[in-house]
Amino acid sequence: MTTVSDNETQTLVILGASGDLTARLLLPGLGALLTSQALGDLQLIGSDLRDWDTQRWQAQVTESFAEVDATGPHVDAVVTNTTYLQADVTAEDELRALLAACQGPVTIYFALPPAITERACQALEAIGVPEGTRLMIEKPFGSDADSAQALNELVTRIVPEHHVHRIDHFVAMPTVLNVLGLRFANRMFEPVLNNEHVASVDIVFDETLTLEGRADFYDATGALVDMIQSHMLEVLALFAMDPVPSLGADDVRDGKAQVLRATHIWDDDPINYSRRARYTAGKIGDRDVPSYVDEQGIDASSTTETLAELVLAVDTWRWSGVPFRVRSGKALGSPRTEIVITFQEPPLVPEGMAGAPQANRLHIGIDLASNELGLELNLTGPGDPFRIDPVSMSGQFGPGALPPYGEVFKSVLVDDTATLSVRGDMVVECWRIIEPVRQAWRNGQVPLQEYAAGSNGPTGWPETGLPNRAEQGE
Numbered sequence: 001m002t003t004v005s006d007n008e009t010q011t012l013v014i015l016g017a018s019g020d021l022t023a024r025l026l027l028p029g030l031g032a033l034l035t036s037q038a039l040g041d042l043q044l045i046g047s048d049l050r051d052w053d054t055q056r057w058q059a060q061v062t063e064s065f066a067e068v069d070a071t072g073p074h075v076d077a078v079v080t081n082t083t084y085l086q087a088d089v090t091a092e093d094e095l096r097a098l099l100a101a102c103q104g105p106v107t108i109y110f111a112l113p114p115a116i117t118e119r120a121c122q123a124l125e126a127i128g129v130p131e132g133t134r135l136m137i138e139k140p141f142g143s144d145a146d147s148a149q150a151l152n153e154l155v156t157r158i159v160p161e162h163h164v165h166r167i168d169h170f171v172a173m174p175t176v177l178n179v180l181g182l183r184f185a186n187r188m189f190e191p192v193l194n195n196e197h198v199a200s201v202d203i204v205f206d207e208t209l210t211l212e213g214r215a216d217f218y219d220a221t222g223a224l225v226d227m228i229q230s231h232m233l234e235v236l237a238l239f240a241m242d243p244v245p246s247l248g249a250d251d252v253r254d255g256k257a258q259v260l261r262a263t264h265i266w267d268d269d270p271i272n273y274s275r276r277a278r279y280t281a282g283k284i285g286d287r288d289v290p291s292y293v294d295e296q297g298i299d300a301s302s303t304t305e306t307l308a309e310l311v312l313a314v315d316t317w318r319w320s321g322v323p324f325r326v327r328s329g330k331a332l333g334s335p336r337t338e339i340v341i342t343f344q345e346p347p348l349v350p351e352g353m354a355g356a357p358q359a360n361r362l363h364i365g366i367d368l369a370s371n372e373l374g375l376e377l378n379l380t381g382p383g384d385p386f387r388i389d390p391v392s393m394s395g396q397f398g399p400g401a402l403p404p405y406g407e408v409f410k411s412v413l414v415d416d417t418a419t420l421s422v423r424g425d426m427v428v429e430c431w432r433i434i435e436p437v438r439q440a441w442r443n444g445q446v447p448l449q450e451y452a453a454g455s456n457g458p459t460g461w462p463e464t465g466l467p468n469r470a471e472q473g474e
């Protein structure tokens, strides 16, 4: 792993600089990182179609940095020197001018809609990029397995794969990365994380948020693609991979890719093992939420799901037979973002011990706000010492020094590693895994159910384990 030295000049170009992603996530992540360390002599260039000038861009950078209280000499230097170049990045001559303004190794961040990213990449391929250029590309990467593969081929004609950083900020969440420490730096968990001991795994990301002004994007995307195709499958792959010898990009990504290749919808039956729903009017806390179809920017004929749930099989020696339930939804009553491992029952309860044990569960929080580790155990006492007494224990782990986008920038701009980036083959596998589900949904074989905003989702859906419609008599 190489790291950037204090006086080395490098340039970060953000395409889509006037957009929401840049203001809300990229610049705060960069500001937090700059507060903690120098990124060499970093030149920051913002570029977009919008008629901004450097002064307007500097105001945006200052405002976004202030959100994370970014301070210090590295922050000041970047704010003072940053520039804005108005450009149509799908036009070769304008891209060429942009590259000519860069100094040292160049990193280009595509904070653009996918279709524009693709056209900008075609233009980049035509004009060529300086040696050592790195590309950082937001999700969704492609729109299905074939288009993702075509985009993989395009970007790797521009730079080598290890310089293509497909960004998934969940991969860089300190909470998600805790899975590495929990599994591989302790003796007690890893030996039981397999099909001999685990009954089921749930990976849940339920949000109270609704559309947040992203109606156009969300309605064209839906929960399955927005959350499961990318983030949730990445979390699943990290949790289910075999132990890795190092945290190098090849070891970690090989481990995750192997899991993804082995993953498919349970029983290859998307009709029984996928569900979709969308919210109707309700209240979340004090907030009145309209029906999804009445939200601003949503067409009444929309059939987009705001909650998706799949049961997946991971056909490896370790996990064969263990259902992985993966779910994410919006407008739910309370946030719930965790991996829950439900263990099998103990083989025997000693004669004389009263009561029935409850399944042991290990809860691993995966959102920054749910940085908790919980354990559901059966003890005896403190009452009758021969009666089983279920208890829950929990402890907090650190929220992380940097926000996820800070970690993303650190891994690329400082450590020059792709450990936290999604590799091309992995993104194709993720599209492959959800394709039968999309097909069944397109064919109308899985009903679009409803749930009131502020509820816990449609009634009758099991909390954990293997939801099987047939068994529930649906």
Ligand SMILES: O=C1O[C@H](COP(=O)(O)O)[C@@H](O)[C@H](O)[C@H]1O
Binding pocket: 169, 207, 209, 226, 227, 367
């Ligand atoms: O990428 C996305 O992630 C967010 C959830 O992540 P968070 O870090 O903001 O909690 C989700 O709300 C959004 O719809 C999705 O596009």
